[in-house]
Amino acid sequence: MVKKWWMERIGYQIYPKSFKDSNGDGIGDLNGIIEKLEYLSNLGVNLIWICPFYDSPMDDNGYDVRDFFNVAKEFGTMDDVKKLIQKAKDLDIKIILDFVLNHTSDEHPWFIESRKSKDNPYRDYYIWHEGKIKDGNKVEPTNWGSFFGGSAWQYDDLTDSYFMKIFSSKMPDLNWKNEKVHDEMIKIAHTWLDLGIDGFRIDAVSHLDRAQFEDTDVSDDPYPLDWYKFSNLPKVHDYLKKLNQEVFQKRDVLTIGEVGGAASIDEGLKYAGFDRNELSMVFNFDHNWCNNLWEISHPKHLKTDVLRLKKVFLSWQEAFKNKGWLPLNWLNHDQPRLMSQYGDRKYPIKSAKMLATLLHMLKGTPFIYQGEEIGMTNYPFDDVSDFKDISSIAAYYRHLEKEPDDPVKAIRKAGMSSRDNARTPMQWDASLFAGFTDKNPWLKVNPNYKKVNVDKNLKDENSLWYHYQKLISLRKKSAYHDVITYGDVTFLDIENPNHITYLRKNEAKILLCIHSFSRKKQTIDLNTYHIEHVVISNYQKLHANEDTLILKPYESVVLEVKEKL
Numbered sequence: 001m002v003k004k005w006w007m008e009r010i011g012y013q014i015y016p017k018s019f020k021d022s023n024g025d026g027i028g029d030l031n032g033i034i035e036k037l038e039y040l041s042n043l044g045v046n047l048i049w050i051c052p053f054y055d056s057p058m059d060d061n062g063y064d065v066r067d068f069f070n071v072a073k074e075f076g077t078m079d080d081v082k083k084l085i086q087k088a089k090d091l092d093i094k095i096i097l098d099f100v101l102n103h104t105s106d107e108h109p110w111f112i113e114s115r116k117s118k119d120n121p122y123r124d125y126y127i128w129h130e131g132k133i134k135d136g137n138k139v140e141p142t143n144w145g146s147f148f149g150g151s152a153w154q155y156d157d158l159t160d161s162y163f164m165k166i167f168s169s170k171m172p173d174l175n176w177k178n179e180k181v182h183d184e185m186i187k188i189a190h191t192w193l194d195l196g197i198d199g200f201r202i203d204a205v206s207h208l209d210r211a212q213f214e215d216t217d218v219s220d221d222p223y224p225l226d227w228y229k230f231s232n233l234p235k236v237h238d239y240l241k242k243l244n245q246e247v248f249q250k251r252d253v254l255t256i257g258e259v260g261g262a263a264s265i266d267e268g269l270k271y272a273g274f275d276r277n278e279l280s281m282v283f284n285f286d287h288n289w290c291n292n293l294w295e296i297s298h299p300k301h302l303k304t305d306v307l308r309l310k311k312v313f314l315s316w317q318e319a320f321k322n323k324g325w326l327p328l329n330w331l332n333h334d335q336p337r338l339m340s341q342y343g344d345r346k347y348p349i350k351s352a353k354m355l356a357t358l359l360h361m362l363k364g365t366p367f368i369y370q371g372e373e374i375g376m377t378n379y380p381f382d383d384v385s386d387f388k389d390i391s392s393i394a395a396y397y398r399h400l401e402k403e404p405d406d407p408v409k410a411i412r413k414a415g416m417s418s419r420d421n422a423r424t425p426m427q428w429d430a431s432l433f434a435g436f437t438d439k440n441p442w443l444k445v446n447p448n449y450k451k452v453n454v455d456k457n458l459k460d461e462n463s464l465w466y467h468y469q470k471l472i473s474l475r476k477k478s479a480y481h482d483v484i485t486y487g488d489v490t491f492l493d494i495e496n497p498n499h500i501t502y503l504r505k506n507e508a509k510i511l512l513c514i515h516s517f518s519r520k521k522q523t524i525d526l527n528t529y530h531i532e533h534v535v536i537s538n539y540q541k542l543h544a545n546e547d548t549l550i551l552k553p554y555e556s557v558v559l560e561v562k563e564k565l
Helices: 030-043 078-090 109-114 179-195 235-251 265-272 306-320 348-360 390-402 407-417 419-423 454-458 464-477 481-486
Strands: 011-014 047-050 067-071 094-100 132-134 137-139 153-156 161-164 199-203 254-258 281-283 327-329 365-369 488-492 499-505 510-516 522-525 529-537 548-551 556-563
Touching: 011 030, 011 327, 030 047, 030 078, 030 464, 067 078, 067 179, 078 094, 078 179, 094 179, 094 254, 179 235, 235 254, 235 265, 265 281, 265 306, 281 327, 306 488, 306 499, 327 348, 348 464, 348 510, 348 556, 365 464, 390 407, 390 419, 454 464, 464 481, 464 529, 481 499, 481 510, 499 522, 510 529, 510 548
Parallel strands: 011 047, 011 365, 047 094, 094 199, 199 254, 254 281, 327 365
Antiparallel strands: 132 137, 153 161, 488 499, 499 510, 510 556, 522 548, 529 556
């Protein structure tokens, strides 16, 4: 294995709109990020992924790009970008940006030209179709559904045609069969790398190819969402190999693909295997939903499927051993907050520290999502007007259509999985609007901000924040650096539904990492190990003898051990 710089970095994802507002308009911005870079450096972070701040009409909070070469006025200017890059370099913080390859805004100049006429030079930059005749009426080319609900096709009366949009109607899909699109994206990538960034998180990368335009029969819905029609198809790899050859490998940059669409582990290796010459890593979502969230209507009934979660981690870790490198993350800007998804309200700090240790002691490059380090939680939505995310609003109305007499239930169900949960403003302190802004923020602040905030964490040496800092320090600069970063991973007691336990091992050291998901005491057999040191724990005292370890509720402990002869 060739060691790369990004294998030894600690990542942090920033959703700029919600991170820090520097000018009092209620919207986070680039200068807000600059202001907080030293905070991140003190935590131990030395790699940041920043979500889109390109010029955009903000139909999908910046993922609908209008101009790849400019900054949205809400976020700042290109001069602010340059200041941010320089300040980050001064602190030895690498920067990767979101690179949106699948679509643009419908206000992008390419699309404005594309829809003017069927013979416009930009027509084939997007996926257009004449539609088909059904029962004497013109309808969509296929019955494929969109991720945001409704059809994956949008009718445009200017040329009496349909364009494809697997997300929002204001986000037309680019046509990657057109090599001119490749050339444009290569130019964009080089421009940003020339400015001094260090790579890209590539949005929706698995969706760059399309199946034959034929109806799907996966469900009885008018527009079934059949991911396999536009996810993880063969041509995607051809496009990525070209980008790698023309851009990535020439610049020694970090590239992380977002591979949704039910990508299998084998498909993940096709994107990011060491021998594939495509991407450095891939984010997968298999571990994000290992609970019963889709089956319940109230969060108090949420239950983690520990066995499933364990087997997901085991499968990806084993598959990528010596074949590729994994990013480690619990969530991103599209998923519920970690504490609300897998934490325990009765044991918030203990369960939060356990979850942090579980992830950070695995093999890969860790990524913290903003606010995760202080234990931020889901927002208590009680009205559809609380939502800003278009997919959450659509989900609410889908639930309401099924049960029109129960709008409260519809709000709860949409709220539990809402993307807005991760996008509420960062909670910096207990002042009005949580120190994020001094005006009304673009999205409501979670009402628990007086109890859960950065300032309170920094004043408590036993807080979750300091636990994250210690985990990062162990990985970066302790005697355990090598075994944590590059050591083998072996999962133990695989069928136990109450804890996740694994070994980290190299020629010099063995770490036994034990993480309880139970409110009840658990017994761990230590018969084959001798404890040398407690490396990190979320309890002050260890209850162990020569052969047995008694775990307290949500106890998480990493032990340096030696095998008994």
